[in-house]
Amino acid sequence: MRKIILFLIAISSQNITSQELFVVTDPASNVPANSLAVNVMQSLFKEEMKSGYNYHFMPEVTYGLNKNIMFRASAFISNRSNQLVTEGGSFYTKYRFYSSDDLNSHFRMAAFGRYSFNNADIHQEQIEILGHNTGFEGGFVATKLIKKLAISSSVSFEKAFDNKPDYPFPDNMGDNATNYTLSFGKLMYPKKYTSYKQTNINVMLEFVGQTINENGKSYIDVVPAIQFIFNSQARLDLAYRQELLSSMVRSAPNGFYFNLYYTFFDLTK
């Protein structure tokens, strides 16, 4: 029953300027007010310390309360214990506090916060509250859109707690980190719009990094992605994440993302 509820909570969301709909980073823009977006995020990462692949299934729902505030609930399901197990969930909120828009361009800033819980074993130095650690994250994101190009950058503080009930956070590891991201997205197709039905294609390149505050251990990953927008309402992402640099223990840094999104516009209608 719990699984079903979490699953329902978790089928999740988003809609913004599509070039900004990055795979790993959330931009400063929000989902439209009164709209619900569902997202099913799947990832398959190669295990470094044992054979096989680590599969994560992450359904999400995102709701736009008003033009500036959105909420998101996610569930984390993975195969780490050799069968699909619901390991935890997450609540996320974002508040857009600055917007400066012009024809075909904008600059926006937002603050965000996330709280996650997880009962899985702690098996790496990387802190990842999206599917691995119990903890919280808070930070800022700024996004600039210039015609067909979107550039977004974020900085956040992330802290891990014990993965209750069975896995306390190890004493010999740093439990808090600084995260930073830099993302680029470009609309490639169409060159000229003819209708809402037209499929849009975006390409993206994201850099995602983390430094454990206590000991300076860090990693930087690159995530190239291709994104298809169908009927101006549904979205499909294919992405690959590759470690560029790392001085920390990570269980499965390299792998694929496969995301499906759908936006239900204006629920109050």
Add this chain to the structure above:
Amino acid sequence: MKKINKINKVRVIVASIVLMFSIKSNAQIVKAEIRATGLTCSMCSNAINKQLKTLPEVVNVETDLNTNTFTVTLTEGNTLSPKVFKEKVEKAGFFIGTLVLTAKPETITQSTYILVNNNTANGTEIQFQVVDKGYVTEKEFKKLSKSYKNVETYASNNEDDFHIKILN
């Protein structure tokens, strides 16, 4: 005494409602042309399109995706104010760059409209642009603030009055 007061109140209310409706039938926005800012993607444009269509007074929305211009046709006898378009576009997460309204001439005789130019249009319909903050781009607003510095009400940014420039 009390009873009479009540009846009088009801009469006043009924009369004012009747009056409101009779005014409105001659004073209404027929069409709105909205150019939105801050977007270049069709998914964003669709968010605005869907927001506009939630208004029962909207008959049709035509979109030019390349310029993000929405041409909104409205029902006969509607009582919409320009504010509603701003709210809808902002709900979708964007802003208005220009708002040009086509209306029956009586519309702008309402006290909420303040003319900033002297053009007097003749004809069955007039076309005007709303030039207040939030209805033009930020750059344009800065420029206009200088041009309209002798229009006292312009700088006060009152949300319920609309400064308009007649175009035809």
